[in-house]
Amino acid sequence: MEHAHTSCWVCVQCCLLLACLYVGSLYIWRSNLPRDHPSVIKRRCASVLLVSALSPAVVKVWIHWADVRVFYLGPLVHSAMDNPKGLTGELQSALDVQSWRLCVGDAVWLRNQVVAPVTEELVFRGAMLPMLVPCIGPTAVIFIAPLFFGVAHFHHIIEERRLHKDSMGVILLVAGMQFLYTTVFGAFTAFIFMRTGHVVGPVLCHSFCNSQGLPDISSALQHPQRSALLFSYLMGVLLFLVLLFPLTDHFFYDVIPVCSLAPPPALTLRLQGGFCFT
Numbered sequence: 001m002e003h004a005h006t007s008c009w010v011c012v013q014c015c016l017l018l019a020c021l022y023v024g025s026l027y028i029w030r031s032n033l034p035r036d037h038p039s040v041i042k043r044r045c046a047s048v049l050l051v052s053a054l055s056p057a058v059v060k061v062w063i064h065w066a067d068v069r070v071f072y073l074g075p076l077v078h079s080a081m082d083n084p085k086g087l088t089g090e091l092q093s094a095l096d097v098q099s100w101r102l103c104v105g106d107a108v109w110l111r112n113q114v115v116a117p118v119t120e121e122l123v124f125r126g127a128m129l130p131m132l133v134p135c136i137g138p139t140a141v142i143f144i145a146p147l148f149f150g151v152a153h154f155h156h157i158i159e160e161r162r163l164h165k166d167s168m169g170v171i172l173l174v175a176g177m178q179f180l181y182t183t184v185f186g187a188f189t190a191f192i193f194m195r196t197g198h199v200v201g202p203v204l205c206h207s208f209c210n211s212q213g214l215p216d217i218s219s220a221l222q223h224p225q226r227s228a229l230l231f232s233y234l235m236g237v238l239l240f241l242v243l244l245f246p247l248t249d250h251f252f253y254d255v256i257p258v259c260s261l262a263p264p265p266a267l268t269l270r271l272q273g274g275f276c277f278t
Contacts, residue, residue, distance in 0.1 A: 008135035015128045018055055019148045022123050023155045025051050035159055041107040045115045052119040055127035072208070073236030075215045078229055117206035124149045125189055126199040138194055146186025150179040185209065195248035 025047035033040050103109045128148060132141045156178065160171045189202035220229045 011131040011135050015148050018123050019152045021051050023152050038107040041111050048119040052122040055123045071236050071240035072212050074233030077232035112210045113207045117203045121199050121202040125193045125202050142187050142190045145190055146183045149186035150183030153178050153182050
């Protein structure tokens with residue numbers, strides 16, 4: 001029991017180390033430029049890619065030591081309604097090659113849609129969850145592990161203060177809101193990772209959610225076609241809940257559930273009564 005307790009503390013310390021390494025790597029480059037400047041983005045992308053590449057090694061050391069689119073149905077319908085060409089215009093935009101070329105050449109787009117989703121999911125889900133499952137169980141890890149992800153976003157306070165964009169009160173309020181929704185989102189992607197055993201699903205969900213942002217409910221309430229939009233939002237939430245378990249059933253992914261990756265046999269016996277998604 002004492003050995004298991006010690007191993008759990010090692011797991012928590014490893015997760016803290018990964019979170020600190022990920023955020024700390026953003027600040028090894030000394031610059032007074034804002035975070036959206038192309039040179040800052042390129043350097044930071046290189047840093048987090050390196051940390052992500054090293055994160056499996058952290059898990060290895062620890063071992064030696066011891067459906068999102070339906071949720072966004074409302075915003076997607078909202079976007080189609082506001083497009084002069086309607087749904088056809090939205091599809092044309094999504095399939096426009098020139099538009100994709102511009103995106104690939106945009107450093108901000110690459111950071112938000114590619115680098116951040118890949119590196120954050122590898123570190124905060126792919127590396128952390130297998131370490132924490134043996135300690136706190138496969139159910140609790142879905143709600144506790146995302147706290148590392150949420151807290152890691154507090155580093156934005158540093159830049160906001162340096163650039164004097166808002167008062168400290170506003171900055172803290174925004175940071176608190178960001179902590180809230182990133183933690184909730186982290187719980188969702190942790191759930192997907194635990195259910196499917198793959199990091200691909202969380203990465204795709206992360207990228208898509210970054211492209212959509214938070215649903216603009218206030219705009220929907222003021223829209224001329226408010227009833228249809230609100231119905232779309234409601235249907236999106238209902239379909240999300242109905243399809244959440246069927247579409248993440250490990251039967252479709254042919255993998256060993258993450259909760260069985262934990263090596264200590266004593267802990268494995270203890271966790272068999274938990275929510276193992278099998």
